[in-house]
Amino acid sequence: MTEQLILIPGRSAKQGVGLNKGKLKDEYKxxxxxxxxxxxxxxxxxxxxxxHVKISNHIGETNVTVKALRExxxxxxxxxxxxxxxxxxxxDGETCATGMPASKGMTIDIEFIKKGEKKKTTLPPxxxxx
Amino acid sequence: MSAVSKDNxxxxxKIVENATCTFCGCCCDDITLTVDMDKKVVTKAKDACVLGxxxxxxxxIEDKPIARIAGKEVPLDDAIDEAAKILIEAKFPILxxxxxxxxxxxxQCVPIMDDCLGTIDTTTSVCHGPSGMAFQGVGEPSMTLGExxxxxxxxxxxxxxxxxxxxRHFARYAVTxxxxxxxxxxxDRTVVICDVRHTKTAGVADIFLQxxxxxxxxLLWMLRAACKGVEIPENSxxxxxxxxxxxxxxxxxxxxxxxxxxxxxxxxxMSRGRHFNSGALMALATDLNEFTHFVAKPARGHGNxxxxxxxVSWQTGYPFGVNFSRGHPRFNPGEFTTxxxxxxxxxxxxxxxxxxxxANFPKPAIDHITSDKCxxxxxxxxxxxxxxxxxxxxxxxxxxINTGGTVYRMDDVPISLxxxxxxxxxxxxxxxxxxxxxxxxxxxxxNRPYATKKYI
Ligand code: SF4
Numbered sequence: 001m002t003e004q005l006i007l008i009p010g011r012s013a014k015q016g017v018g019l020n021k022g023k024l025k026d027e028y029k030x031x032x033x034x035x036x037x038x039x040x041x042x043x044x045x046x047x048x049x050x051x052h053v054k055i056s057n058h059i060g061e062t063n064v065t066v067k068a069l070r071e072x073x074x075x076x077x078x079x080x081x082x083x084x085x086x087x088x089x090x091x092d093g094e095t096c097a098t099g100m101p102a103s104k105g106m107t108i109d110i111e112f113i114k115k116g117e118k119k120k121t122t123l124p125p126x127x128x129x130x
Numbered sequence: 131m132s133a134v135s136k137d138n139x140x141x142x143x144k145i146v147e148n149a150t151c152t153f154c155g156c157c158c159d160d161i162t163l164t165v166d167m168d169k170k171v172v173t174k175a176k177d178a179c180v181l182g183x184x185x186x187x188x189x190x191i192e193d194k195p196i197a198r199i200a201g202k203e204v205p206l207d208d209a210i211d212e213a214a215k216i217l218i219e220a221k222f223p224i225l226x227x228x229x230x231x232x233x234x235x236x237x238q239c240v241p242i243m244d245d246c247l248g249t250i251d252t253t254t255s256v257c258h259g260p261s262g263m264a265f266q267g268v269g270e271p272s273m274t275l276g277e278x279x280x281x282x283x284x285x286x287x288x289x290x291x292x293x294x295x296x297x298r299h300f301a302r303y304a305v306t307x308x309x310x311x312x313x314x315x316x317x318d319r320t321v322v323i324c325d326v327r328h329t330k331t332a333g334v335a336d337i338f339l340q341x342x343x344x345x346x347x348x349l350l351w352m353l354r355a356a357c358k359g360v361e362i363p364e365n366s367x368x369x370x371x372x373x374x375x376x377x378x379x380x381x382x383x384x385x386x387x388x389x390x391x392x393x394x395x396x397x398x399x400m401s402r403g404r405h406f407n408s409g410a411l412m413a414l415a416t417d418l419n420e421f422t423h424f425v426a427k428p429a430r431g432h433g434n435x436x437x438x439x440x441x442v443s444w445q446t447g448y449p450f451g452v453n454f455s456r457g458h459p460r461f462n463p464g465e466f467t468t469x470x471x472x473x474x475x476x477x478x479x480x481x482x483x484x485x486x487x488x489a490n491f492p493k494p495a496i497d498h499i500t501s502d503k504c505x506x507x508x509x510x511x512x513x514x515x516x517x518x519x520x521x522x523x524x525x526x527x528x529x530x531i532n533t534g535g536t537v538y539r540m541d542d543v544p545i546s547l548x549x550x551x552x553x554x555x556x557x558x559x560x561x562x563x564x565x566x567x568x569x570x571x572x573x574x575x576x577n578r579p580y581a582t583k584k585y586i
């Protein structure tokens with residue numbers, strides 16, 4: 001199964017903390033390989049928090065772990081990943097004469113690889129939870 | 131000062147009052163550090179946020195070589211000689227980074243590249259570089275954070291997530307502090323967040339606008355048009371994700387505040403439109419001055435990225451992406467910016483200072499900088515993918531923790547650092563001063579025309 005999403009890489013507090021502890025350490029690696037998707041997209045693709053997926057585009061590919069977010073946290077069709085080596089694999093070097101690569105809003109293919117080892121309970125949408 | 135620890139041992143403790151955290155552009159200068167001088171670690175960082183605490187408390191003096199060439203430990207002077215030789219012999223040397231070091235070290239960088247006929251660029255080019263371009267086009271309706279704290283009663287964040295990237299921005303400068311004209315803190319302010327995601331920042335908002343991804347420019351232009359008396363279109367929700375009523379209400383609040391400010395982040399500069407987005411936002415802030423006092427400011431990321439812009443501007447006339455190959459500075463983003471010079475495979479030597487392009491750059495740029503077509507030199511305080519891939523790698527001490535100097539806060543206010551304890555590693559300033567002297571000597575030998583130029 002391959003689906004498409006639009007990827008928005010960005011900063012997060014956990015990524016900042018991981019960065020201070022060391023970029024070559026596991027904590028930083030874990031944070032920067034976590035892909036946040038909307039609950040609706042995860043449900044449609046049959047993905048749960050902890051599942052491993054491959055994300056790719058015409059530039060490169062990388063393997064990441066899925067985290068399904070509560071309803072409304074991220075729009076359907078979009079995914080978020082903290083900045084780091086995995087997100088860089090997908091950046092195009094074209095800067096449209098600005099020096100700045102288009103680092104937000106690239107279309108990526110997302111493909112299921114395997115189930116997560118420790119299966120966590122998936123969050124229900126807020127409305128369904130009452 | 132000595133103190134007694136839990137297990138009754140005397141510890142050699144030092145308190146540093148009003149230390150500055152240089153992890154993010156807020157440069158909070160009210161941190162109280164407790165330092166264990168025997169172990170050379172910071173044990174407490176009072177008043178720092180989660181990022182600031184991790185910045186101070188994870189700082190340890192690592193047991194590793196000061197300088198390496200091709201992975202082998204060498205004396206520092208040998209590494210500097212090798213770096214100077216690489217840079218002066220290169221056809222297209224570049225220097226990149228500098229946002230995590232002091233201004234005094236940054237000012238050594240411009241002469242180095244001038245003598246090498248190279249290209250100097252800061253991390254601004256992949257951060258608020260487009261905003262820097264927009265400043266030149268539309269100007270910057272600027273202010274200091276002190277003014278915001280004391281006067282702003284309308285505060286907006288656009289395309290940024292300060293709750294995670296600048297955690298104390300709310301409490302120290304813009305949302306909750308009690309100011310001279312905002313004595314009731316947050317109660318005296320309207321806080322608006324505009325983002326594509328419902329981030330942690332959205333939690334503090336009185337109004338949250340979830341703009342459609344890539345439609346910031348459209349939304350900004352509707353508000354600009356409203357300043358000129360044009361009605362917000364009925365189908366605004368379809369266009370940019372926010373309905374007409376909400377926008378009309380927002381516009382009224384903007385017009386009727388006493389002092390409005392918009393902080394903007396990389397949601398604007400990194401998405402489609404880049405400098406047009408930042409330009410539209412600053413033009414909107416300028417337009418709103420027809421009704422009230424309104425300002426805008428980019429929320430800068432790294433501790434001294436603002437200093438890097440200031441130093442490079444003061445020395446060359448341009449903030450980033452400056453080339454010296456013709457013997458005088460030329461500015462051209464897209465041509466002389468680092469992602470471009472690497473992606474096109476032009477750079478044959480790269481001096482990277484306090485930055486990590488091998489972890490953060492687009493893949494084609496990483497492929498080039500790590501290839502044998504480009505000799506990589508790294509000066510950094512930590513082991514990073516860049517320092518590990520470098521041919522010459524020099525480890526330096528950390529600014530704000532081990533060395534003093536000057537940094538610029540995100541509102542261009544200079545702040546002096548108060549270091550906590552010494553480090554066995556040399557400072558960036560020391561290494562770059564030596565490198566500058568060495569490069570200058572070689573440039574004079576080669577009769578480079580500008581090698582005798584004086585820099586202040
Ligand atoms: S807000 Fe920024 S400068 Fe202030 S303590 Fe946190 S990380 Fe440090």
